[in-house]
Amino acid sequence: MRLGIIGLPNSGKTTLFNALTGSDYPTEPFSSGQLEVHTAVVSVPDARLEHLAQVFHPRKTVYATVTYTDIGGLDKGIGEGGLSGPMRNALAQVDGFLHVVRAFDDPDVPHSLETVDPLRDLAIIDGEFLLLDLITVENRLARLAEERQKGKVENRRQNEQETALMERLRAHLEAEQPLRDMELTPEEQKLLRGYGFLTLKPVLVIFNRGEDDPDPAAELNYAHRQTQVLSLYGKLEAEIAQLDDPDDVALFLAEYKLDQPVREKVLRLSYDLLGIQSFFTYGEDEVRAWPLRKGSTAVEAAGTIHSDLARGFIRAEVVAYDDFVAAGSNMAQVKAQGKFRLEGKDYIVQDGDMIVVRFNV
Ligand SMILES: Nc1nc2c(ncn2[C@@H]2O[C@H](COP(=O)(O)OP(=O)(O)O)[C@@H](O)[C@H]2O)c(=O)[nH]1
Ligand SMILES: [Mg+2]
Missing domain, CATH: 3.40.50.300 (P-loop containing nucleotide triphosphate hydrolases)
Structure with missing residues (x-):
């Protein structure tokens, strides 16, 4: 982050x-x-x-x-x-x-x-950013129009869709509203990622x-x-x-x-x-906190640890941190209480989940 x-x-x-x-x-x-x-x-x-480090005595604790x-x-x-x-x-x-x-x-x-004059100063940088984004949008619209005119549009529908989206952005920016106020679908967000909109x-x-x-x-x-x-x-x-x-x-x-x-x-x-939460990995070697976007799946969490873990993902062993502590920070107790779970790829990771990824590559 x-x-x-x-x-x-x-x-x-x-x-x-x-x-x-x-x-x-x-x-x-x-x-x-x-x-x-x-x-x-x-x-x-x-x-x-810190509590997990006290329980597992790892060689390394990584924040x-x-x-x-x-x-x-x-x-x-x-x-x-x-x-x-x-x-x-x-x-x-x-x-x-x-x-x-x-x-x-x-x-x-x-x-x-x-x-x-704090409110004036805040508005100044905001205004500069709106203008810079507007210039980016105008440039992109000009490029899209040029492609259409030259008839070298490989994918006409894509050109039209992007033009429509950029026109929406332009209207929004001209109304002096930051782009983060817009309703955007995940696909639209993805499309906009490469432009560095401020x-x-x-x-x-x-x-x-x-x-x-x-x-x-x-x-x-x-x-x-x-x-x-x-x-x-x-x-x-x-x-x-x-x-x-x-x-x-x-x-x-x-x-x-x-x-x-x-x-x-x-x-x-x-x-x-930024909508970030933390999950934990634990063991003798290392206890570690990993930042992860809320709403991410178990396989995405695995991927932040290592791409191999995402590729060869089989199951995630998941224990909620609070369940762990409630069971006296004892894994045998956690299991006895039925709080040790095996989750699949699509499981939505929760803040404080303690995770071991089972994988095979
Ligand atoms: N009195 C006062 N001076 C501050 C404060 N914060 C920063 N300064 C001073 O303002 C000047 C500019 O600070 P600096 O951090 O270099 O600003 P920058 O140009 O935004 O990086 C320095 O002389 C700071 O000591 C504050 O809270 N109160
Ligand atoms: Mg400075």
Whole structure:
């Protein structure tokens, strides 16, 4: 799972990246305006996995991971100017965005638009993304028309279907609605996958406040699908992430009336946003958490472990984590209680399933 941190210059992207990843990249009150990308992989904390490790004493415990990319260099006007290839790639590669919006007032940190106005700033990047997607749609429509005119349409029906779909996207974008608000069939979603549409990706809007600044989330009217909103104190969180001593962390959190470092909150929201859950594999060798899209089948889960397991899939041994714990974390007990199941390819994996794949290749 990859999440891209975006936003206007000086909104606190790198500060948030540091807070989420424990990195210590320099943050500056002046932005270079250049594309600047930092990447870090973080483990997803999981108390269930820790419990399984205590039970099975594996040689290795492997957490699920999330990759954060801090993508600096977006600014007002970038839609008209067009994106550079590297910027386009950086944006296309992520599964969702953390959109950082400046809500802190600080005379030492200039704002390129002079004033601090979070709702305006949010609308600016949203607007640029709508425009960029519209350009992609227009280009594709022009190409499809050209193919029809030249009569070199191998598959006329396919051309017509795609044209109709692109026209729907265009109408939607012209009404200034992000593509993630559209009803799309799974086939349509598949067709659109290759285009890297920006407004199709889930978004977590993050208002980066100072301790004395008002919370813009209170006045935000932002009812989009696959969209969540979170307010946090970026600079403070980055400082907390640099602390090694848990007692110091606890002191900081108490002082600012925070219930937990933002790292875990963002991870949880991102999982929800992308519709991701975890399943577990276990054994003497390794206990491991695997991220998996909700609604995935047993054979898809097997495929995330290894393609051989999907290819040679016979059955999945499945135990729900909660059943395991209820049976005293004892597999013999689980079986005695009839909670050890054999499931076929089409079984829909549930959050917390403990899975062993039986396969034959
Ligand atoms: N007062 C205050 N300053 C912040 C906050 N977050 C970031 N900054 C400062 O704003 C400047 C720009 O931050 P940076 O993370 O580099 O922004 P980026 O351009 O979006 O990556 C730096 O001087 C940060 O120290 C915050 O929550 N409060
Ligand atoms: Mg930066």
